[in-house]
Structures are given as C-alpha cells and as structure tokens.
Amino acid sequence: MDGVMFEVHDFVEGHNHSMVADSDMQFVRLARKLTLIQEETIYELFNLNLGPVKAFNLLRTQYGGFENVGATKDDCKNFKQSFNCFIGEYDAEMIAQRLCAKKTFSSAYLFEYDFNYNGELIRVFWADEISKSNYLAFGDIISFDATFKTNK
Missing domain, CATH: 1.10.10 (Arc Repressor Mutant, subunit A)
Known part of the structure; x- marks a missing residue:
C-alpha cells in the first residue's frame, strides 16, 4: 500500500513453486x-x-x-x-624468487636479472648445466621476446 508495501488478500498454495529445483x-x-x-x-x-x-x-x-x-x-x-x-604487480618478483631458488638445487645453475627504477623486470638470463654444455658444443645462443604479440 502507498507504493511501499503489499497486502496479500488471497494465497493459493497450489500456484506456488520453488524458484530453483532441488x-x-x-x-x-x-x-x-x-x-x-x-x-x-x-x-x-x-x-x-x-x-x-x-x-x-x-x-x-x-x-x-x-x-x-x-x-x-x-x-x-x-x-x-x-x-x-x-x-x-608481484609477478616479476615471483619469477626472480623462483629462478633464484633453483640455485639451491644445482650448483651449475646460473640466474641473473635486472629491474628498472620502477621495479619492473627488464632483463633475465638463466643457464643450467645442459644449456652450458650445449653452448660449449654448439656455440649458439637463443634470445626471445616473451612479450611478442601480447596485450600488455
């Protein structure tokens, strides 16, 4: 009534049903x-x-x-x-921590990184025992841009 409340005059249970089936x-x-x-x-x-x-x-x-x-x-x-x-905002730190932790499992593992003045990760280099032996055998280095064709 008065646009605020409703008054029920007649209630028929048979017309009622649950909103969602069990x-x-x-x-x-x-x-x-x-x-x-x-x-x-x-x-x-x-x-x-x-x-x-x-x-x-x-x-x-x-x-x-x-x-x-x-x-x-x-x-x-x-x-x-x-x-x-x-x-x-913590993904760069998480990468650095995760790759640094690998040093504890392998003495031959090498990991270096740099952050800029905003705390953004700008360079990453890592090499494990296999990649080092591959470099000695073949002398090649592969570099890649992981941000290629991303929206960030």
Whole structure:
C-alpha cells in the first residue's frame, strides 16, 4: 500500500513453486564455492600450464562428477582471473624468487636479472648445466621476446 508495501488478500498454495529445483541448486551462485583444497589444486595445475577448463575437468574426475565439485568451469576461470589480478604487480618478483631458488638445487645453475627504477623486470638470463654444455658444443645462443604479440 502507498507504493511501499503489499497486502496479500488471497494465497493459493497450489500456484506456488520453488524458484530453483532441488536438482539444480548446485548451479545457484550462493551454493557454488571452490574449497581451499580445490583452489590449491587449481593453482598447482596452473603451474603445470593447464588452463581452468582442464583443471575443472580433473576436479570433476577426482570428485566423481561435476555435480560433486561444488563449482563450475566458470568458477575455475574466475579463480584464475582473480589470482592473476592478485599477483599482477608481484609477478616479476615471483619469477626472480623462483629462478633464484633453483640455485639451491644445482650448483651449475646460473640466474641473473635486472629491474628498472620502477621495479619492473627488464632483463633475465638463466643457464643450467645442459644449456652450458650445449653452448660449449654448439656455440649458439637463443634470445626471445616473451612479450611478442601480447596485450600488455
């Protein structure tokens, strides 16, 4: 009444129905959520260069069907996007830390890098034992631009 409230005069239960069938509740946004274990699994799969769809398919297999995962492919895609946004400004530091950590496993491993005054990674060089022996045998060096045809 008065544009603010409504008054019910007659209620017929037979005309009422649930908004979502019980069998479809798993698709409602509030019912979907990746668990911490699932997020960690997806993160590890990303590190193995598996995309969000393949990560979801592996979860689906592991959990015995998509209805048991508790999330959808889009949730995996959104997790990856959120994760990439989170690490956006730290990705150069993460690369440097990861490659520096390899020095602890191999004394022959060499890794050098430079940041500019903005803290952006501008140069990276690494060589392991195999690449060093290949250089001694063949004398060739390959250089590549990993940013070629990217949107950043």
